[in-house]
Amino acid sequence: MTMLAPARRDFVDASRPAGDNGEATAATYLEALQLLERLHRLMQDLVKDEFERLGRQDLNPVQALILYNLGESEVSAGELRSRGMYQGSNVSYNLKKLVSMGYVHHERCDLDRRSVRVRLTEAGQEVRQIVLGLFRRHADQLAMSGVLDDPPLAQVNLQARRIERYWTEQIRYIY
Template sequence: MTVQTLRRSALKIDTADIGIGASAETVRSGYLELTSMLDRLHRRYLDVVRVELESMGINNINPSQALMLVGIGDEDIPVRDLIHRKGYQASTVSYNVKKLSEYGYLEQERAAHDRRSVRLRLSPKGRDIVTRLRDLEARHMEFSNGRSELLRGMENATSTLRQLDQIWAEYITFG
């Protein structure tokens, strides 16, 4: 199913269901703007990570791979948990784990009781990248320090995105 099909399905909104006096067209345009903004912000954040990687002199991994390292963090995590808990696709995980291991950012260890099960942990080189990216996040969080209006806006945005995540999860599960 394409993103456009999902958007069209999700946009079949009955005005009576809105219940806040907004027109279906207002909800429709807000939804389209939000989904467009999600895509744009994701790409923008990857660019932010890319710039940070470049400033570190790292050019052998991409921003998505760096964020996978952040997702692993301090854990000793089975590959299956990256797929299930962290939301990565299996084919993406396989490729990225292979590359990150080849470049020395990840260490892999097969479980003694089940040779098919692989656990991952960051190497010192991988921990260095994660530390730098967490420092970057901390610097960015400082922008909101003392700006209560911005903080309230982020809390509202997070709440809205959680609701949208729930709606999409239910759509995927139940159609």
């Protein structure tokens, strides 16, 4: 996995108005990208710590997040990959491991025999509940501390969805 290079201090003075050739905007955007990457890594560390605390070393954080994102659905591996955040991991390999460990059930699709559909087993549902509980605890604690109020998290999510839509459009224009 490649990490974004820290923003060069000589690249921009973030205190300058955004109208200065967009340098401040670029610096803020680069900082946001770095924060997203660090948050993702920290989320995986939090999941890892939770499983260690519970004495469960059978799953790595990526596998636990795959189970969490699979949820109640029955999907193809491709759909699961597009839903989740599996930075630096091989989803197919991890799904194969999860099947062999009894967390995921898989079967060939009746309509397209090349496609495999996956869903959680009861053991997979238990892991999903652990991750869900962790996320809910954090949400409650952050809400009580007021961290999620300014700006409101719903606005932050709206901004992130807009960036996601822009990036998706950029990828489409390449092809």
